[in-house]
Amino acid sequence: MSGRNATHTIRSGTDWQDSEIMVSLFPEGAKQAAFEWQPAEYVEDGSTTGALWLDWVRVSDAGNGTVLIEDDFASCERAEMDRVFKPEFNWAPWDVEMARILETYHFNSFVLRTPGLGFGAGWAQHGSIPGSILGYGEDTPEYGVAFKAWYSEAEDHLREKGWLKKAFIYWFDEPEPHQYDFVMEGNLRMKAAAPDLQRMLTEQVAPELVGGPNLWCPVSYEFDQEAAGVRRSEGDRFWWYICTGPKAPYATLFIDHPGTELRVWLWQTWERRIEGILIWQTNYWTSNAAYPESLQNPYEDPMGWCHVMGDFVPPGARRPWGNGDGRFLYPPLKAAAGNPDSPVLDPPVGSIRMEMLRDGIEDYEYLVMLDRLIEERRASIPEVEWVAYRQLLDVPPSISESMTEFTWDPAPIEARREAVARAIVRLGAGA
Numbered sequence: 001m002s003g004r005n006a007t008h009t010i011r012s013g014t015d016w017q018d019s020e021i022m023v024s025l026f027p028e029g030a031k032q033a034a035f036e037w038q039p040a041e042y043v044e045d046g047s048t049t050g051a052l053w054l055d056w057v058r059v060s061d062a063g064n065g066t067v068l069i070e071d072d073f074a075s076c077e078r079a080e081m082d083r084v085f086k087p088e089f090n091w092a093p094w095d096v097e098m099a100r101i102l103e104t105y106h107f108n109s110f111v112l113r114t115p116g117l118g119f120g121a122g123w124a125q126h127g128s129i130p131g132s133i134l135g136y137g138e139d140t141p142e143y144g145v146a147f148k149a150w151y152s153e154a155e156d157h158l159r160e161k162g163w164l165k166k167a168f169i170y171w172f173d174e175p176e177p178h179q180y181d182f183v184m185e186g187n188l189r190m191k192a193a194a195p196d197l198q199r200m201l202t203e204q205v206a207p208e209l210v211g212g213p214n215l216w217c218p219v220s221y222e223f224d225q226e227a228a229g230v231r232r233s234e235g236d237r238f239w240w241y242i243c244t245g246p247k248a249p250y251a252t253l254f255i256d257h258p259g260t261e262l263r264v265w266l267w268q269t270w271e272r273r274i275e276g277i278l279i280w281q282t283n284y285w286t287s288n289a290a291y292p293e294s295l296q297n298p299y300e301d302p303m304g305w306c307h308v309m310g311d312f313v314p315p316g317a318r319r320p321w322g323n324g325d326g327r328f329l330y331p332p333l334k335a336a337a338g339n340p341d342s343p344v345l346d347p348p349v350g351s352i353r354m355e356m357l358r359d360g361i362e363d364y365e366y367l368v369m370l371d372r373l374i375e376e377r378r379a380s381i382p383e384v385e386w387v388a389y390r391q392l393l394d395v396p397p398s399i400s401e402s403m404t405e406f407t408w409d410p411a412p413i414e415a416r417r418e419a420v421a422r423a424i425v426r427l428g429a430g431a
Contacts, residue, residue, distance in 0.1 A: 001428050004025070004026075004027055004030075005378050006023055006025060007020045008166075011040075012050070013390060016055065016384070020126070024062070028062045033232065035059070036135070037052055037054065037135065039052035041214065042155075050167035050328065054073060055072070055073065056072045057070070057071050057073075058070045058071075064116060073112070074165065081141065081142060081145050082149075085146040085149060085184065086146075086149045087146070087149055087150050087153065089157070091152075091157055095161065098110075098161075098163070101215070102163075102166070104234060105116065107166070107277065109166050109168060110166055110167060111155065111168060111169070111170050112158075112168065112169050112197070112403070114150070114151065114154070114165040114171065115131075115133055115147075115150060116131040116133040116138075116147050116150070117131045117171050117172075117189075117190075118130045118131035118132075118182070118285055119131075119171075119172070122243065128179055128182040131143075131186070132147060133146045133147060133150075135251055147189065147193060148192070148193040149195065149425070150191055150193075151190060151194040152193050152194055154194065155193075155194035155195075155196055155197050155302070158197075158313065159196070162199070167197065167198065168197075168199070168200045169187060169190065169197060169200060170199035170200050171199075172201060172202075172366075173202050174202050174203060175201070175203055177206075177208070180206065180208040180209055182379060182417065183201065183203075183209065184208065184209055184211075185213065186212075186413050187199050187201070187209075187212030188211070188212055190420055191211075191212070198214060198215045198237070198241070199212065199213045199214050199215060200213065200215040200216075200217055201213035202217045202241065203216070203218060203221065204216070204218035204219075204224065204227075205218070205227040205228065205230075205231055207225060208222070209430060210231070214236045214237065215236070215237050215238075215239065216228070216231065216236060216237070216238050216239070216240075217238070217239040217241055217276075218240055218241075219240065219241055219242065219243070219245055219246065219276055220240050220241065220242050220246060220251070220265070221245070221246040222270075223238070223240050223270070223384060225272060228273075232273075237275055238273070238275060238276075239275060239277060239278055240269070240277065240278070241277065241278035241279065241280065241326065242265065242279070243279075243280045244304070244321035244325055249404040249405075250403055250404055251265040251268065251403075251406065252322070253279070253322075253324065253328075253353060254322045254323050254324050254325065255323040255324035255356075256323050256324075257352070259352055259353065260407060260409070260410050260413065261356075261406075262356040262357040262360055263356045263359050263410070263413060264360070264400055264406045264413070265360060266357075266360030266399050267360070267363060267364075267413070268369050268395070268403065268406070269364060270363075270364050270395065271394075271395040279328070279357075280326060281326035281327070281328070282328040282329050282354070283326075283327065283328050283329045283330075283331075283348065284304055284326030284328065285298050285331055286298075286338075286394070287305035287307045288303075288307050288315070289306055289307050289313040289314070289315060289316070289317050289318070289319070290303075290307075290316075290317070290318045290399040291305075292316055294338065295337065295339075297336045297337045297338075298330055298331070298336065299330065299333070299336050300336075302323045302327075303318075303322070303323055303325075304320075304321040304323070304324060304325030304326045304327060305318050305319060305320060305322050306318075306320075306321055317403035324351070327352065328350070328351050328353055328354035328357070329348040329349065329350060329351065330348060330350075330351065331345035331348060331349070332344050332348065332409070333346075333348065333349070334346060334349070350375070362412065366417060366420045366421060366424065367393060367420060369424050370389070370393060370420050370424050370427070371393055373423075373427040374386065374389050374427065381427075389423055389427070392416075392419055392420050392423055396416060397411055398412040398416075399412050399416060
């Protein structure tokens, strides 16, 4: 149960000291508790440091005196370590819920939350905080044993369930070059423990990262077709994304651009053999930085402002990301200004841009269907017809000539979609 942290501060010193802490506030229904020792007070950017030595720990039931945990931190042999640090998974309830979600909503991917990887401190301009498991840092044998045991077990289970290609690890977002070494270390650690898990990284292919991530997701204007071809030959996959960038003349998600851009983006996606797209947010309605004392009304202020990132954007500062950025759904009008007089149960309001994105995804799906049917019917299709069908899979210049030259008119898109749809019907009728 999150949000029930109980903090106890002990004044540090250079001598050993005994300390006894009583914890009595547990929420109703709580089944477990976690204890964490920190050698310095918490600050958001992780800048405080320190060193802490523990010689002996006992956790007892204050009501009856039963000793629950007692450890003098004596070292153990490797065989014992393998047993002690091997996780016990209760997959049954998770499997039931995952099966329901995948079968009901037909998701083709999901994020797998994983332990022990550390993170970038605050914003990308800061450093990186190393990972830990059960309080053991990356340089300890206990961490290595626990890390490998967790990841290999997760990989084996996902493979058994047939979900291995749907799961992906989204651990680090948009690293800066000075963080590449840290990101690479984490990816190589995952690769060694569970080589077939998908390790997604929102970054373009860089020599320093090759061999680490196996699912690349660069921002659209950073996608390099030649580099992608090399990585695909090694088994890597590609998605891409748009967010605060790129700006014009690229296809974007902003309100003050032609509505066709999001739809064209999916044709550009197909043309480059990219398998997935990422949109960072659909209901980013307010910014804590731009509106520290109130809620932003996205109908009156359409700008997606940068939100608070530690000391990167101080409260009250307004750094624009783009009109409509992160905002494809809008709050009900009755609740747009925040703090309505009574509960508002109306659904969110959709945008034209979301409908254009939907249409683009459907265009992409039509092309996938046609491609599959062409291959399935190859033996029964005359050569001339087969070539004509294959040509329908090409993206014509009338839709997109390049990343920065494309139609603002929906007519050529609709015409091509109809031609593809008719081909699907003709080939499907021959089944």
